Structure formats: structure tokens, C-alpha cells
Amino acid sequence: MRLDILNHGYGTGTKLLFTVIRLVSRHPVPDAAKLVFYRPDFYGDRAKAFTHEAMRGPSDWSVGDRELMAAYVSQVNGSAFCVAAHSATAKLAYQDAPQVTAVLDDLDSAPVAEPLRATLRMLGKLTREGTVGADDMRDVLAAGASPRQVEDALAVCAAFNVTGRLADAFGFGLLTPEDFEAGAKYLLKRGYR
Template sequence: MPYIPLESHLPGITGLLEYSKESAAPIRELTQILLRGPSTLSEGDRELIATIVSHGNQCKFCTTAHTAAADLYLGENDTAQKIKENIETAPVSEKMKALLTIAKLTGQSGKNVTPTEIERAKAAGATDIEIHDTVLIAALFCLYNRYVDGLATALPADAGYYNVLADRLVNHGYTRLPQGYDHLKK
């Protein structure tokens, strides 16, 4: 049960973002820029970064939501699961392995990222902006994970909700739906 009154039809982050639309607006804007804006990292790659950080932070809502979004972008259900099991054996490029490692370490503590990880990423072809964005996405998802779990938001009653959410994230992005979310009431 959430620690503050939230709309029961809006589990996880959506309920929190609707609770305080004023503070939600800049968070949504930054997320839209980082995960859907122009980048040499694909949207699927950026969703994998959100997934690995959320998984490391043991945030069930965010891990499941971003796994579903990554799966939808990648057109398969294997890669996101494999990165959660072992980044080094996952079916991603060496550059993505290096960036996912940086993201995972950032999720634990920014101080865990060392020159060794940065050099590995650069040697695998990562640009400075890709390294920057990886760390910023990881830091942003630490905020989301702690926001969701720190206020004990509800998980969806139906696991199918995550597929609906993934579809919304892929096809609409991270901005607020113009019509709001009343249509999700049952």
C-alpha cells in the first residue's frame, strides 16, 4: 500500500507523476530527452541501461517495465533477460557491455565507476557523449527507483499492464498523455 494517497489505477511511477504534475514535468522532459531524443545509442540500448540499473536497485516495477520496453524495441525477449543474468555473456556488442557495466556501477555508487571502465568503453568505440548519457540515464533511474520504492507504490494487479506500459513508452515516449490516464480506470 502506497505511503501517500495515489490513484489506484496508476501503479508505479505513473501514479507518482500524476500526484505531483509540477515536479513531474521536468523529470518527464529529461527522461524524454535521454531515452527518446537524438542519440547514437538506440532506444533499445537506452532501455537496457534503464533495465540494468533498475534491476541492480531491486526495483520490481521499473525493472519489469523497462525490460518490457527493451523487449519491444529489440523485437525479442532474450537480451534484457540475459543482461540481468550476466552482462559479459549477454548478446550485445562489446561497447554495450562496457556501457551497461558503467550503468550498473553508477547505480551502486557513482564512485564505483573508475578509469578502467571508461577506458574499456572508449576502446570498444563508445564516445564521450555515449558515456555521459549512460551515466546520466543511470543516475536518473536511481531517482526513479528510489521514488517508486521509497513511497511504496503499488505493483499492477495484472502483469499484462507492463506490456501496455511498454507499448505506451515505445509509441508515445515519456511525456504525459494529452488526455491523462482516466481511461485506465476499470
């Protein structure tokens, strides 16, 4: 059910910003952006800072890897908006749409390195079951991921478990493929700030 709050409740400055974004980009302002501008002191500012650090901060994972993690976690959660947004961004970051599609279709047969596959498998379990254990972590480390990569992947997982649930709770509207691609270009250029 779409909550109407994403259509109203903004100050004059934010409304003006949304108008400028629509005019300059020729694309609608995605609901994800609208959400972080609604009560930024309560949610938006913190969410942007955390997500930007998880997705664009220093990491041994590439931007494409982290966007793929976001898409994968979102798929496990069944968040259509987030899957579309982050698979579009991963495809653009990797410059390899078939690889992203393959991972989302069948992780076990997808053409990705074992550390990433094991990490995605662990993130999927954590998202589905709400818990992972020492054996799960040992499997990821044995596949070649470093402890720091595990930490970074868990940050991505946390960010998109929250974002995906909010997307569904607020009923984020799906965009056209062209709109998602424009959003992907923006995210690759500017990040999540």
C-alpha cells in the first residue's frame, strides 16, 4: 500500500529541489530520494551517510560488487524497486549486464569469483533467516573473502535490508527502465549523498 506521505509533507525548499531535479534530469524523482528528504533529521541524513559509506567508502569490493550485493539482498527480500535500481547500477558499474542477470537468476552457476559467490550466499541466508553462524563465516573466509570484505558486505546487507523494507512499506513506485538507468548513472557519479 502506497503511503501518501511521499507525495506531500515537504518544505518549500525541498519541493523546489524536486522540481529542478525533474526539469534537469527529465526523469521523476524516485521514491527512495523522496523518503530521505522526508524528516531528514530522523532518518534521511543518517541513512544517506551510512549507505554512502557502505556503497562508496573504502573497500576491497568494487562498486559493482556492492551494487550487486544490494540487488541480491533486495531480491531475497522481494523488493522490486530496489532490485531494479541496484541491478541497473551494478550492470552499469560492471559494464556487464549478463553477469548481473546470471547472478540474480542462479547464483550457483553465475560467472562470478568464489569469494563474491560465497559472500552473496551468506548475505542471502542472513536476509532470509535473520542469522548466520560461525560456520557460515568460515565458508566465506575459506572461499577467499577477507574479514574486512565480510564486514563491508554486512554493511551493504544492513543498508539494503532497511531500505528494501522501507521501499515495500511505503509502496515505492517502479520506474521505467530508462528512469532506472538514469538513476544508476547518478548513483555511480554521486553516490548516496
